[in-house]
Amino acid sequence: MAKKEKIRLALIGAGNMANSVHYPSLAEFPDVEMAGICDLVEEKLKATAEKFHIERTFTDYKEMLDEIQPDSVYILVPPHHLFDLVIESLNRKLNVFIEKPPGITTEQTKNMARLAEKNHCLTMVGFQRRFSPVIVEARKKVEERGSIIQCAARFMKNYFAGPYYNGAVDILTADSIHAVDILRWMGGEVKKIVSSVKNLYAEYKNTFNALLEFENGAIGMLLTNWVVGKRIFSVEMHSKGISAFAEPDDKAVIYKDNEEKGETLLTQDAAKSKEKHKYAGFFTENRHFIDCLKEGKQPMTNFADSVKTMELVDRIYHSQM
Numbered sequence: 001m002a003k004k005e006k007i008r009l010a011l012i013g014a015g016n017m018a019n020s021v022h023y024p025s026l027a028e029f030p031d032v033e034m035a036g037i038c039d040l041v042e043e044k045l046k047a048t049a050e051k052f053h054i055e056r057t058f059t060d061y062k063e064m065l066d067e068i069q070p071d072s073v074y075i076l077v078p079p080h081h082l083f084d085l086v087i088e089s090l091n092r093k094l095n096v097f098i099e100k101p102p103g104i105t106t107e108q109t110k111n112m113a114r115l116a117e118k119n120h121c122l123t124m125v126g127f128q129r130r131f132s133p134v135i136v137e138a139r140k141k142v143e144e145r146g147s148i149i150q151c152a153a154r155f156m157k158n159y160f161a162g163p164y165y166n167g168a169v170d171i172l173t174a175d176s177i178h179a180v181d182i183l184r185w186m187g188g189e190v191k192k193i194v195s196s197v198k199n200l201y202a203e204y205k206n207t208f209n210a211l212l213e214f215e216n217g218a219i220g221m222l223l224t225n226w227v228v229g230k231r232i233f234s235v236e237m238h239s240k241g242i243s244a245f246a247e248p249d250d251k252a253v254i255y256k257d258n259e260e261k262g263e264t265l266l267t268q269d270a271a272k273s274k275e276k277h278k279y280a281g282f283f284t285e286n287r288h289f290i291d292c293l294k295e296g297k298q299p300m301t302n303f304a305d306s307v308k309t310m311e312l313v314d315r316i317y318h319s320q321m
């Protein structure tokens, strides 16, 4: 796409993520036009359109795409309803932003990625933790000493409601995938893996742990368990003589050369904001998408890249001790 002043967007979905993190981000960008919005539920559609001053509303997304003729489309619907909407949009040669997970199977993600490549569409999946300002800053400091030699991603929850969307999507693909994706971001592609996948106090799988060796020889650890005391998401990154421990809802602490006291980076300071959609990485991920559209380059978490995260999810299931 040639450089443009304003990106014209069609928006599918007036649900939670749309209202709480994506549309508040887009509404702040002067180079974005939120040209039309669609949802199946009239009340949500009306409320969201009013909140973000979007004039054109639709309950049929194909009608919206015909009428609005956007450059790009946001598709923020539950993952098991995603595929047909993405394929239709890619067939229309539109650029596409979706939330994670990028489909419910690797096969779906691969087929979306193939069509996007064939039709020269720019695509992005919302793995916002890669864009969390405090994690990005902590990684930069660690890599000043050299590449990451060891890393870990921990995602814990106290969650007993079963697989997501009434059983449509398993827990690892639907949600723990955030930890899988950020391991790839920290360590690169995975050479070897041994995992443990368990059902704890349940008939479904809710605990996923793995030891990984990346292609560059670095070591990674995935620690996820959905039946523990509370929700926590954290990452560790280590290089020679330096270590970063980040809890991106709060802070990162960097330790160097055996010094007792670490350097603390507060999450809200790193993002220069107290608003969650900014400090949690959503604002910067949306900015990245829009910048990529303007520059005609693929976003970091494009569909082809997300195939690799889905393949790593599959390997976690298939590499059990």
Ligand SMILES: NC(=O)c1ccc[n+]([C@@H]2O[C@H](COP(=O)([O-])OP(=O)(O)OC[C@H]3O[C@@H](n4cnc5c(N)ncnc54)[C@H](O)[C@@H]3O)[C@@H](O)[C@H]2O)c1
Pocket: 012, 013, 014, 015, 016, 017, 018, 038, 039, 040, 041, 044, 059, 061, 076, 077, 078, 079, 081, 085, 099, 100, 101, 126, 127, 128, 174
């Ligand atoms: N990145 C994160 O941390 C994070 C957190 C929560 C959810 N998510 C992801 O965000 C996505 C959306 O989740 P949510 O919580 O906002 O869901 P939601 O149920 O609140 O909203 C989805 C909306 O899509 C609408 N919809 C469904 N099919 C439609 C269609 N064919 N045409 C038009 N509208 C349609 C529904 O009516 C609903 O309003 C999911 O993929 C979920 O996995 C990501």
